[in-house]
Amino acid sequence: MPGDRLKDLRPRPRVLMIGFAGHQGKEYLPIMRESADIVGGVDSAPPALPLAGEWGFPYYENLDDALKSVDFDAAVVTVPHGEHFPVCASLLAHGRHVIKEKPFAVTEPEARHLIRLAQQADRSVFTLLQRNFDPVFRFARENLARIGEPYWFSYDYHFNLARPTTGWRASWEQARGGVLLDMGYHLVDVLSGMFPEAPRVHSAFVHQYRETRDRGLEDLVGLMCSYPSRGLEGSLLISRHSLAKAEHLCVLGSEGALNVAPGAATLHAVGGAQLERCAPEGSRTDITRSMIAHYLERLEDRDYRRDHLLRQLATVRTIDGIYRDRSGGSSELAHRCA
Known part of the structure; x- marks a missing residue:
């Protein structure tokens, strides 16, 4: 089918994994690699560095270092709920799409703020809800x-x-x-x-x-x-x-x-x-x-x-x-x- 051929010709999205050493992040790693190129990972937990080496992508201890060092289209965010908003806000400010674990936000004002940031950046914020x-x-x-x-x-x-x-x-x-x-x-x-x-x-x-x-x-x-x-x-x-x-x-x-x-x-x-x-x-x-x-x-x-x-x-x-x-x-x- 022509549509399928066009889809095959599109470049694979480049994805940064944030919080990849946690339970949910590790579950997404093999699945994400099927549809995208994992170009880096951010996680301060001790197992993160060897895990990044095992998977063969660059490791960054914090998001600021990753934003300075690697180019990517979207980030997959699997961090504790209280860390969601600042991580997503920083990604949107740098013009990156966000695919994140639930919740979308922890309060209604925070959700409205995140939507405004997404609209201003013309970027998507998608929530992982199986x-x-x-x-x-x-x-x-x-x-x-x-x-x-x-x-x-x-x-x-x-x-x-x-x-x-x-x-x-x-x-x-x-x-x-x-x-x-x-x-x-x-x-x-x-x-x-x-x-x-x-x-x-x-x-x-x-x-x-x-x-x-x-x-x-x-x-x-x-x-x-x-x-x-x-x-x-x-x-x-x-x-x-x-x-x-x-x-x-x-x-x-x-x-x-x-x-x-x-x-x-x-x-x-x-x-x-x-x-x-x-x-x-x-x-x-x-x-x-x-x-x-x-x-x-x-x-x-x-x-x-x-x-x-x-x-x-x-x-x-x-x-x-x-x-x-x-x-x-x-x-x-x-x-x-x-």
Whole structure:
């Protein structure tokens, strides 16, 4: 096909990996190399230097040195939440595209500032959210209309860690939140794609361990969401220390239901009869590969960029509103455009 031949003739993007020695960064290294040329890595952690040598790219202890020394088109940012904004702001000031781990930002003002910087630089800031590229969640989005008017959803997501949170997630300054910002960002983003109206939210924050309570980092959060104009209600329950690792989304509608879990999604008629099932054979790595290739191909796509930024602003606004109003118990998160 002519389009495929043109794509093959394009130069491969040159990518700088920031935070590449962490768990997430190391996962992206082999996948990124399939679609781009890794021209350098930035990470101050002790394992970073030998890892860069193993992968054969230049190592820089800080971003300023990398910006002075290497030319690149985009940076992949996988650093603690509290470091996201200054890193992204510096990259945009130097005219580089950004592909970053979630969250897009930790507060709504920060998200709006980041969007302004991206617009001024005419550069993309894409957020790495695998569920948006997972066939089972795509099946759910594409078949949502078949269940009629949704009136209820429940979305549960749990880890089964046996001990208190450790590493940078145990520091408020670095994590900037507990399970809601870390794990819950994925769930709120999924719901933003299915039900774009901003919800009213009642929240309950729970601390299993004294350490996380003292640092203001919730171990469990329960949310009750209301979408008044839709007649839709729903719940989210997110925790790090449950009995088993699990994820499950169920949406009930006037004409049926959708069930989504890792690896399979099903469409049901009223009464429970299964109408259709999606159970793709691909792996989590295949989903990540598709996501990264998708973003790299759209770095210069201004329309795609705009839609992505608005979606992320809605997700950040919802989470920031819940944190700000948690002591009051209820919040109405008004929808505003950037």
